[in-house]
Amino acid sequence: MNIVIITHNYIRRRGDLTALYLHRLSAGLVARGMTVTVVCPHAPGLAREETIDGVGIIRFAYPLSEKKPIAYGGGMHQEVAGSWWGKVVFAGFLRSFHRAADEVCRRIQPDLIWANWWIPPGLVAARIAARRNIPLVVSSHGTDISLLEKKGLTKILSRYVYRRTDRATVVSSFLKDRLLRHVDSIAADRVAVIPMPIGMETFPRTAPPHNDPPVLLSVARFTRQKRLDDIIAAAAKLAGEGLWFRVVMVGEGPLESELKALVDREHLGDRFEFVPLVAQQKLGELYRQSDIVVLSSEGEGFGLVLVEAGLTGRPVIGARSGGIVDIIEDEVNGLLYPPGDVDALAGCLWKLFSDPALRDRLGAAGHARAMERFATPVLIDRVRELFISVASPRKGTA
Known part of the structure; x- marks a missing residue:
């Protein structure tokens, strides 16, 4: 043909x-x-x-x-x-x-x-x-x-x-x-x-790192549609409740200065790390070094980040919006929350930060689904x- x-x-x-x-x-x-x-x-x-x-x-x-x-x-x-x-x-x-x-x-x-x-x-x-x-x-x-x-x-x-x-x-x-x-x-x-x-060779499955403190990864353009300020607001709530964790934000875009300023205002500078967009090989390493991956976008066309995370065996959290719902089945291979609902996002983060066994179960299910549907x-x-x-x-x- x-x-x-x-x-x-x-x-x-x-x-x-x-x-x-x-x-x-x-x-x-x-x-x-x-x-x-x-x-x-x-x-x-x-x-x-x-x-x-x-x-x-x-x-x-x-x-x-x-x-x-x-x-x-x-x-x-x-x-x-x-x-x-x-x-x-x-x-x-x-x-x-x-x-x-x-x-x-x-x-x-x-x-x-x-x-x-x-x-x-x-x-x-x-x-x-x-x-x-x-x-x-x-x-x-x-x-x-x-x-x-x-x-x-x-x-x-x-x-x-x-x-x-x-x-x-x-x-x-x-x-x-x-x-x-x-x-x-x-x-x-x-x-x-x-x-x-997706280039499966770049995102091989590895054993969960079980970092202490746990590491949350976000990979997204720094634009309004990605709603990255929701992640910062949810992190501020959890930090105020005494939970310790780290957040790695990978990306670039017009809101970079604004997001960094928001982190400083919330006194989260010792918890957040901003990383410029990196090559696929390096991105695969960042997935494998993380405990949880989050995509907070509203109206996301697909949600490639979530599939990449699934291939590496990492549990995911996503806004119940756009193409994200094609990838995440709530409580099966990840957690969903209403887009823009900071309290609900904070609840999802707390649930996974505090339960390594749940992270492992969702990560394993996410890998199986990624291989079945998106390989x-x-x-x-x-x-x-x-x-x-x-x-x-x-x-x-x-």
């Missing part, structure tokens, strides 16, 4: 973390006998064509791609919306993207096109798939789903894409609900929930089965 992946985000070299989960899926499909070709933007210093782990990568140039690249920066949507100049550059980007992807599909004649993110890749792929009668799967990973809430041109474009989509995938039930709420051109039975794969081989097989089911009927009627 021959697959063409159309995406604006893909690894640029070995070891790159950019959309690494997409490369893991692509390489896994190749290992299972499929041929995979990726069409993605060029960037300064990259080869125009290369093969990594059996995946063919074709990178297209676009106007000003050498002087003012808009791909791989993580802020394409904001840059386009923020200025007329951004819109002009984006128009040239789209034309070049379509031309390159269409030429690859003309030459390869794939059995299926897989667009990752509905815009811009889905927009490019929908036109090609319709014109060349190629089955189309469109996958969304979170950021592009939020764009569906906008009206006007965005609403028109999303209907255009999903009307031409054979199957869509999202990474959580929460995102599926949001997609169906804002797009009326695709039915619920055509949307599958398939989480993103990379499991997800690769699910994607492969989906692609075969989508492409086979079309081939049978060709």
Whole structure:
């Protein structure tokens, strides 16, 4: 089976973390006998064509791609919306993207096109798939789903894409609900929930450390949506009750100074450690050195941190919100609390800080669930089965 992946985000070299989960899926499909070709933007210093782990990568140039690249920066949507100049550059980007992807599909004649993110890749792929009668799967990973809430041109474009989509995938039930709420051109039975794969070799299970005092780990961007101030407030309550513990906060973002100031105001400086974003290998070490992992976000698209923690065998606490509820079953493989409820979060922390046996039980259950539902081989097989089911009927009627 021959697959063409159309995406604006893909690894640029070995070891790159950019959309690494997409490369893991692509390489896994190749290992299972499929041929995979990726069409993605060029960037300064990259080869125009290369093969990594059996995946063919074709990178297209676009106007000003050498002087003012808009791909791989993580802020394409904001840059386009923020200025007329951004819109002009984006128009040239789209034309070049379509031309390159269409030429690859003309030459390869794939059995299926897989667009990752509905815009811009889905927009490019929908036109090609319709014109060349190629089955189309469109996958969304979170950021592009939020764009569906906008009206006007965005609403028109999303209907255009999903009307031409054979199957869509999202990474959580929460995102599926949001997609169906804002797009009326695709039915619920055509949307599958398939989480993103994780590098299991980076997060091996180890014995619980049973630190004294216990260590709580948070891994998140320092933004409002992550509600990290709730963790600090809950820690202040527990410290006031005489409980001793440490908190490691890994991340970066616009609220870093504000969060550090809040820690100082609550006189928690001797309990908190702030760590900048680190490489995956170092992050795995931090999970293994912790006793509990918490994700306090509201409206989290998936909750990758919780799966990584589960793989290492660490118990987790999460806000009952967004994709987190796909990962945590309360009192089975972790604890849930209402988002923003500091007292409830403090109660969950107290429960796990004071009961090592409960931590061990929840951590073991979390590992079992992560291996059963989120292990990379499991997800690769699910994607492969989906692609075969989508492409086979079309081939049978060709």
